[in-house]
Structures are given as structure tokens and as C-alpha cells.
Amino acid sequence: MSERLRIALTKGRLQDKSVELFEAMGLDCSPVRNPGRRLIHALPNYPLDVVLAKAPDVITYVEHGVCDLGVVGKDTILEKGGAFYEVLDLGFGRCRFALAVKKGSDFYGTYKTRRIASKYPNVTRTFFEGKGMDVDIIKIEGSVELAPILDLSDGIVDIVETGATLKENGLEPIEDVAQVSARLIVNTASMKLYKNEITDFLSRVERELGGRA
Ligand code: PRP
Numbered sequence: 001m002s003e004r005l006r007i008a009l010t011k012g013r014l015q016d017k018s019v020e021l022f023e024a025m026g027l028d029c030s031p032v033r034n035p036g037r038r039l040i041h042a043l044p045n046y047p048l049d050v051v052l053a054k055a056p057d058v059i060t061y062v063e064h065g066v067c068d069l070g071v072v073g074k075d076t077i078l079e080k081g082g083a084f085y086e087v088l089d090l091g092f093g094r095c096r097f098a099l100a101v102k103k104g105s106d107f108y109g110t111y112k113t114r115r116i117a118s119k120y121p122n123v124t125r126t127f128f129e130g131k132g133m134d135v136d137i138i139k140i141e142g143s144v145e146l147a148p149i150l151d152l153s154d155g156i157v158d159i160v161e162t163g164a165t166l167k168e169n170g171l172e173p174i175e176d177v178a179q180v181s182a183r184l185i186v187n188t189a190s191m192k193l194y195k196n197e198i199t200d201f202l203s204r205v206e207r208e209l210g211g212r213a
Contacts, residue, residue, distance in 0.1 A: 068190035097177035117147030
């Protein structure tokens with residue numbers, strides 16, 4: 001008998017794109033489309049239960065093996081790390097991490113230690129360590145663009161999608177830090193225990209993604 005798999009989806013935009021992908025694969029996602037306040041949904045025509053969670057929690061659930069699979073952004077993977085298999089780039093949720101500063105400011109033109117504000121302190125640390133540059137990192141929870149405007153920081157490392165938020169706040173990207181997109185991750189034990197079920201699911205995803213290319 002085929003084992004039911006459990007997948008954690010990142011709530012919000014990645015959830016919507018994942019549901020579109022699963023429906024294109026022929027999975028009936030009506031329970032996820034009409035979730036009410038429920039956070040876990042059994043799909044009626046495929047042995048898959050869908051859990052809706054915040055991005056870092058998707059990794060936590062997959063790492064602990066309470067979810068076999070997860071859909072999460074590469075941004076969260078780079079920031080949080082963890083032990084799991086990152087098996088597929090799903091091709092949606094594309095954006096980039098960039099270093100941005102006040103328009104026209106000369107970020108590299110001084111010897112003083114720069115202050116960088118970010119929701120992603122680990123990504124920021126790794127980026128500047130790679131340059132051999134010592135920076136002070138200030139963790140901000142959202143609307144990071146405020147930090148340089150308020151003169152809290154010399155720059156930010158943040159997600160840029162259209163660039164509109166930077167532009168409307170008088171900031172400009174000066175360097176790319178990393179490319180980001182949604183990834184499919186798999187618990188390491190599940191990969192062995194439910195090899196057939198996971199292989200079936202992955203090959204359906206790959207077939208659909210291949211058809212889009
Ligand atoms: C993200 C990111 C930027 C914005 C980039 O913020 O932190 O602020 O989107 O998008 P754009 O390049 O298309 O303008 P989000 O909307 O997630 O809110 P937050 O800043 O409160 O985290």
C-alpha cells in the first residue's frame with residue numbers, strides 16, 4: 001500500500017504557485033484553495049497531505065521528519081540552513097538578494113566599518129565575509145528599506161523582486177548577493193523510507209516543469 005506523504009508549503013505567494021503547479025499535475029487541491037482556518041489538508045485524489053506554514057517552519061518540519069517534503073524559498077534556506085535534500089528548483093518565486101544603498105552614496109569609498117540592516121543576518125555575514133570585509137549587522141524584521149533612510153545603516157541586504165520598493169524609497173541596488181527561487185526539499189530519512197512514493201511525486205513535478213520549459 002502506498003504511504004501518504006506530507007508536504008509543507010510556505011504560506012502566501014509560494015503556496016499559491018505550488019497549488020497551481022500541483023493542479024497542473026492533476027492533483028485536486030480544492031481543500032487548499034478553500035482552507036478556512038485549517039492548516040492541514042488531505043488531497044482527495046493523490047496520497048498527499050498539505051501543511052501550510054511560515055517559511056522557516058517549513059524547514060523545521062522537514063528537518064524533524066514530521067513533513068516528508070517542503071516548498072520553501074532559497075532565501076530562507078540560505079539564512080536558516082539545515083540538514084535535508086534540496087532536490088528541485090521549482091522555477092517560481094524568482095527574485096534576488098541585493099546590497100542596496102541610498103542613491104548616489106559611495107558605499108565602498110570609506111574605511112569606517114559599514115552598518116548593514118537586514119532581515120537575513122546570516123546571508124549578510126556570509127556575503128561580507130566572502131569579501132573579507134568587517135561590517136556591523138543590524139537585524140530588522142521588515143520594511144528594511146527604512147534603515148538607510150533613517151540613517152540607521154549605510155546599506156541593506158534584502159530581497160529585490162521588481163525593484164519598485166528600493167526606487168520609491170530613494171535606494172539603489174549596487175551588487176547582487178544571491179539568486180532566489182522556490183525549492184523542493186525532502187527529509188533525508190523519508191527519501192529512503194518512502195522512496196517509491198517520493199520518486200513518483202518528484203517525477204510528476206519534473207514532468208510538469210519540463211513541459212513549461
Ligand atoms: C519584500 C522585500 C522588499 C520588497 C521587494 O518585502 O523585503 O521590501 O518585498 O519587492 P520589490 O522589489 O518588488 O519592490 P515584503 O513585501 O515581503 O515585506 P517586508 O519588507 O515587510 O518583509
